[in-house]
Amino acid sequence: MxxxxxxxxxxxxxxxxxxxxxxxxxxxxxxxxxxxxxxxxxxxxxxxxxxxxxxxxxxxxxxxxxxxxxxxxxxxxxxxxxxxxxxxxxxxxxxxxxxxxxxxxxxxxxxxxxxxxxxxxxxxxxxxxxxxxxxxxxxxxxxxxxxxxxxxxxxxxxxxxxxxxxxxxxxxxxxxxxxxxxxxxxxxxxxxxxxxxxxxxxxxxxxxxxxxxxxxxxxxxxxxxxxxxxxxxxxxxxxxxxxxxxxxxxxxxxxxxxxxTQTQSPVHNYDALLHAVLAFRDMPAEQRQFWRQMFDYFVFETGGEALGHLAPEHRGHLGPVTPEKLAAIKAMLAESLGRR
Missing domain, CATH: 2.60.120.650 (Cupin)
Structure with missing residues (x-):
C-alpha cells in the first residue's frame, strides 16, 4: 500500500x-x-x-x-x-x-x-x-x-x-x-x-x-x-x-x-533520444559502454569541457553553434537517416 x-x-x-x-x-x-x-x-x-x-x-x-x-x-x-x-x-x-x-x-x-x-x-x-x-x-x-x-x-x-x-x-x-x-x-x-x-x-x-x-x-x-x-x-x-x-x-x-527554459535546444530532445535508441540500444554491452563514455565526454561533459584543449574554431561540429553550422548538421543528419 x-x-x-x-x-x-x-x-x-x-x-x-x-x-x-x-x-x-x-x-x-x-x-x-x-x-x-x-x-x-x-x-x-x-x-x-x-x-x-x-x-x-x-x-x-x-x-x-x-x-x-x-x-x-x-x-x-x-x-x-x-x-x-x-x-x-x-x-x-x-x-x-x-x-x-x-x-x-x-x-x-x-x-x-x-x-x-x-x-x-x-x-x-x-x-x-x-x-x-x-x-x-x-x-x-x-x-x-x-x-x-x-x-x-x-x-x-x-x-x-x-x-x-x-x-x-x-x-x-x-x-x-x-x-x-x-x-x-x-x-x-x-x-x-x-x-x-x-x-x-x-x-x-x-x-x-x-x-x-x-x-x-x-x-x-x-x-x-x-x-x-x-x-x-x-x-x-x-x-x-x-x-x-x-x-x-x-x-x-x-x-x-x-x-x-534557460536554454533553447535547436533540435527536439525526444528526437535526439529516439535517434540514440536506434543507434545504440541493440549494440553489445561493451560497445554501448564505449558510447556511454563518448556521450559523457562530448555531450554531458562530465570530465570538463569537451575538446577544451582545442581552439573553438578547430572543434568542427562540436564547436560553437552558428546558424550555418546548425543547417549543415541538420542536412547531414537528414541525409544519414534517409540512407538507412
Whole structure:
C-alpha cells in the first residue's frame, strides 16, 4: 500500500520571496519550493474566494470567444486522466468548445459526485483571455514568460514531467502535487514516448492504489517523494524534469502556470533520444559502454569541457553553434537517416 500523504516528505515552504531570492536562491538549488501567498493579491484569487461563479464571471471579462479543447473523461475512470484498460486508448476525449461553455458545464455539475472529468488544460492566456496577464503580474519572472490557465473539476493528472521549469499558481480550489526527483525514472515504470495523453510519458503506476507486486520499485519512488498541498494564492516551483502527480481536491479548480527554459535546444530532445535508441540500444554491452563514455565526454561533459584543449574554431561540429553550422548538421543528419 502507498504511504499516506502525511507520511511523505513535504516540500519546503517560503514566504515573501522576491525576484532576487527566486533567481539567486531557489532556482540554483534545483528543489521544489512552495511559495505561500505569492499571488494572494491577484483579483482572480480574490474572486475565487467568493465563489466559483464569481471567478468565472470575472474571467469572462477577458474572454473574446476563443474556441479551446475541452477534455471530457469517461465517468467510469473517476476523473483520473489516464489510459483505458490494456492501453486500448485514452480514457477521455477532447472536443472543441468555448471557455464559456466549459465553465457553464463545470458550474452545472459542482454537486454531482459522479460527474466525469471536465478539464480545459494548458490554455495560453494571451490567446484565450487577453488582458488577464496584465491584470495579474508575476514579478518573479517579468513579462517575458506568458502564462497558461487550467480550469476543471476534481481531476487526477497522472505522474509526468515537463522539459521546462514550472511555476504553478493556484487561483481557486485546492491542489495536491506529489513530486519525484528526476533520478526516480527507473522506479516509476514509464509508459511509451509516442502514445501519451499530453505529449510527455507517464508513470504507469497509479498513486492512490499502486500495485507493488507488479511495480515493486515504486516503493523506492515513494520514499523519495515530496508532497505539496496548495491553497488559493499559493504557488509551487517545479524544477526541470521533476515528475509530478497533480490532484485537484475540490469540485472547481483554476490554476495558472508559467513554463520557461534557460536554454533553447535547436533540435527536439525526444528526437535526439529516439535517434540514440536506434543507434545504440541493440549494440553489445561493451560497445554501448564505449558510447556511454563518448556521450559523457562530448555531450554531458562530465570530465570538463569537451575538446577544451582545442581552439573553438578547430572543434568542427562540436564547436560553437552558428546558424550555418546548425543547417549543415541538420542536412547531414537528414541525409544519414534517409540512407538507412
Amino acid at each position: 502507498p504511504l499516506p500523504p502525511h507520511a511523505l516528505a513535504t516540500v519546503a515552504e517560503r514566504r515573501g520571496v522576491d525576484a532576487r531570492a527566486f533567481q539567486q536562491e531557489i532556482l540554483p538549488a534545483g528543489q521544489p519550493v512552495i511559495l505561500r501567498g505569492l499571488v494572494d493579491d491577484w483579483p482572480a484569487v480574490q474572486r475565487g474566494q467568493a465563489s466559483a461563479r464569481s471567478v468565472c464571471e470575472y474571467l469572462m471579462e477577458f474572454y473574446q470567444g476563443k474556441v479551446v479543447p475541452l477534455l471530457i473523461g469517461d465517468p467510469a475512470a473517476r476523473r483520473h486522466i489516464f489510459y483505458q484498460d490494456l492501453m486500448a486508448g485514452l480514457n477521455f476525449e477532447r472536443r472543441p468548445a468555448t471557455i464559456f461553455d466549459g465553465m457553464r458545464l463545470l458550474l452545472g455539475q459542482l454537486d454531482e459526485a459522479d460527474a466525469p472529468a471536465i478539464y480545459m488544460e494548458s490554455l495560453p492566456v494571451a490567446d484565450c483571455l487577453p488582458g488577464f496577464a496584465a491584470a495579474h503580474a508575476m514579478p518573479l519572472l517579468g513579462n517575458a514568460v506568458s502564462p497558461n490557465i487550467w480550469i476543471g473539476n476534481a481531476v487526477k493528472v497522472q505522474t509526468h514531467f515537463d522539459l521546462k521549469l514550472n511555476l504553478a499558481c493556484l487561483v481557486a480550489g485546492k491542489r495536491r502535487f506529489t513530486l519525484f526527483p528526476p533520478d526516480q525514472l527507473p522506479n516509476l515504470y514509464v509508459g511509451p514516448l509516442d502514445f501519451t495523453p499530453a505529449g510527455t510519458p507517464l508513470s504507469m503506476v497509479t498513486l492512490d492504489n499502486p500495485d507493488l507486486a507488479r511495480y515493486p520499485r515504486f516503493q523506492q519512488a515513494l520514499d523519495a517523494a515530496q508532497v505539496a498541498d496548495l491553497e488559493p494564492g499559493d504557488a509551487l516551483y517545479i524544477p526541470y524534469a521533476w515528475w509530478h502527480h497533480v490532484e485537484s481536491l475540490e469540485p472547481f479548480n483554476i490554476l495558472v502556470n508559467y513554463w520557461w
